[in-house]
Structure formats: structure tokens, C-alpha cells
Amino acid sequence: MKNLSQAEINMVLEKIRSKYQKLIDSYKKNPIILENFQQRYISTLKMRKNLSVFLLAEIQAVEELIKSEEEKRSEAIKKRNQKPQMSFVDRVMQENQRRYQCYPKLVLSPDSDDEINYLCGAARHYLNVYFPVAVIIEKRTAGTALQRKFTQHYDDLSMHIGYEAQVPVARHYIDTLATSNDDSRIMFEYQRLIQNFGFLLNSSRDLLKNLINELKESKDGNIVLDPIFKEASLSGDVVKIFKGKTFIEALKIIFDYLEKLIGNFRLRDIKKV
Numbered sequence: 001m002k003n004l005s006q007a008e009i010n011m012v013l014e015k016i017r018s019k020y021q022k023l024i025d026s027y028k029k030n031p032i033i034l035e036n037f038q039q040r041y042i043s044t045l046k047m048r049k050n051l052s053v054f055l056l057a058e059i060q061a062v063e064e065l066i067k068s069e070e071e072k073r074s075e076a077i078k079k080r081n082q083k084p085q086m087s088f089v090d091r092v093m094q095e096n097q098r099r100y101q102c103y104p105k106l107v108l109s110p111d112s113d114d115e116i117n118y119l120c121g122a123a124r125h126y127l128n129v130y131f132p133v134a135v136i137i138e139k140r141t142a143g144t145a146l147q148r149k150f151t152q153h154y155d156d157l158s159m160h161i162g163y164e165a166q167v168p169v170a171r172h173y174i175d176t177l178a179t180s181n182d183d184s185r186i187m188f189e190y191q192r193l194i195q196n197f198g199f200l201l202n203s204s205r206d207l208l209k210n211l212i213n214e215l216k217e218s219k220d221g222n223i224v225l226d227p228i229f230k231e232a233s234l235s236g237d238v239v240k241i242f243k244g245k246t247f248i249e250a251l252k253i254i255f256d257y258l259e260k261l262i263g264n265f266r267l268r269d270i271k272k273v
């Protein structure tokens with residue numbers, strides 16, 4: 001299927017909206033059906049899906065709805081009593097929600113995207129609970145060059161994610177939501193925020209992998225963390241997760257958490273060149 005030009009996209013969008021308006025005006029359908037279409041369209045843009053495929057599916061769907069309303073009353077009642085079929089976009093959104101709703105949620109603003117809220121919550125949880133343990137380990141085991149990289153990266157995480165209140169890296173996105181009704185500007189800031197999180201978290205993943213590789217070649221990997229916890233000011237949640245773990249076991253826990261986070265929020269390919 002060839003990609004549509006912007007003019008063709010606008011024409012198809014207007015055609016779909018007019019058909020939904022017909023359902024609302026002529027068949028007394030709830031106006032929310034038009035709002036739901038708008039939300040699916042925005043979600044498709046966010047997920048960077050093929051607009052041509054999306055629009056074709058939507059126009060077929062709305063024409064089916066109109067055809068259904070033109071059938072006999074008894075058939076229309078039967079269809080209304082059936083469970084509505086979930087669209088492809090809705091299924092994708094439901095699957096994405098299942099993946100990220102296991103993380104803490106940090107609401108940035110009343111209008112912020114739900115996935116962004118969960119991503120910010122997950123990243124802050126990583127900074128508060130997991131990464132400090134990696135820093136403790138690298139200070140006792142890593143070579144000088146890797147220690148410098150860890151120090152710089154810890155500063156980057158702290159500066160961009162922060163430990164409480166708002167998330168600094170999300171400031172432009174939040175400001176745009178509050179001051180603009182331009183969907184293209186909001187989408188730009190949304191995509192830039194996703195990109196920045198991808199850069200931060202994939203950099204963290206690479207550092208952890210390097211530290212794990214260093215420890216595999218050292219007997220320090222078998223040191224148990226418990227005595228060190230007494231020297232550091234760590235929360236009970238941190239101690240509970242890593243109690244009784246060796247350095248190498250703890251790093252694998254941290255790496256696995258971050259690896260899953262990156263995968264669940266589809267950040268794996270967003271890396272600095």
C-alpha cells in the first residue's frame with residue numbers, strides 16, 4: 001500500500017469525521033464515537049504506525065457501522081447487545097498498558113500521557129532503588145576509567161530524572177501541554193522526551209554491562225553486599241531486594257530490571273551514536 005500524501009491524509013480524515021458525524025446526527029449515536037476516533041488517531045501518531053493502514057481500517061470500520069444502522073431494528077439491537085470488537089489499535093494500546101502498569105506511576109500534569117507518567121515513575125524508581133547499589137559496587141571494584149563514566153552518568157541521571165517532585169527532563173513537555181493546543185508541538189516534545197529517556201537508560205545499561213564483565217574476571221564479584229549496607233544510607237526496600245546478594249548477583253538484578261524497563265517502554269533502539 002503506498003503512503004498517502006498530507007493532502008490525501010487530510011481528505012480521508014475529513015471523510016471519516018463526516019461519517020461519524022452522520023452516525024451522531026442521523027442515527028443518534030453518542031458523540032463520544034467521534035472523540036474515540038480522534039484518540040485512536042493521536043495514539044497511532046504516538047506509536048509511529050503507518051497512517052495509510054490506520055486510515056484504511058478506520059474508514060472500513062465506520063462504513064460498517066453505517067451499514068449496520070441501516071439494517072433492520074432487530075438486527076441492530078442484536079449487534080448492540082454483543083461485546084464490541086476491539087480494534088487493532090485498541091489491542092496494541094491494551095498490550096502496552098499491560099507492560100508498563102507494573103511500574104510506579106508519576107503523574108506529571110493532568111494532561112500528560114499515561115505512558116509518559118509510568119515511564120517517569122519507572123525511571124525514578126530505578127534511580128532511587130537500583131542504581132545506587134551499582135554505584136556502591138563500582139566504587140569498590142571498577143577500574144579508574146569506568147569509575148569516571150559511572151560518576152558522570154550518576155550526575156546525568158540525577159540532573160535529568162531527579163529524586164522528588166517534577167522530572168527535570170520532562171519540563172519542556174509539561175510546559176508545552178500547559179501553554180499550547182498545537183498537536184504537532186506536543187508530539188515533538190513527547191518524542192523528544194522519549195528519545196532523552198532512551199539515551200539515559202541505554203547508557204546506563206551499557207555501563208552496567210561493562211561493570212558485570214569486569215567483575216566476571218575478578219574474585220570481587222563474590223563479595224556479599226550485607227556488610228556494606230551498614231555503611232550506606234539505603235532504604236529498607238533496597239536492603240530487602242539485595243539482602244544476601246553478592247556483587248555480581250546484585251548487578252544482574254539491576255541489569256535485568258533495567259533491561260525489562262527498556263523493553264517494556266520500547267526504548268531499545270534509542271541510543272546515542
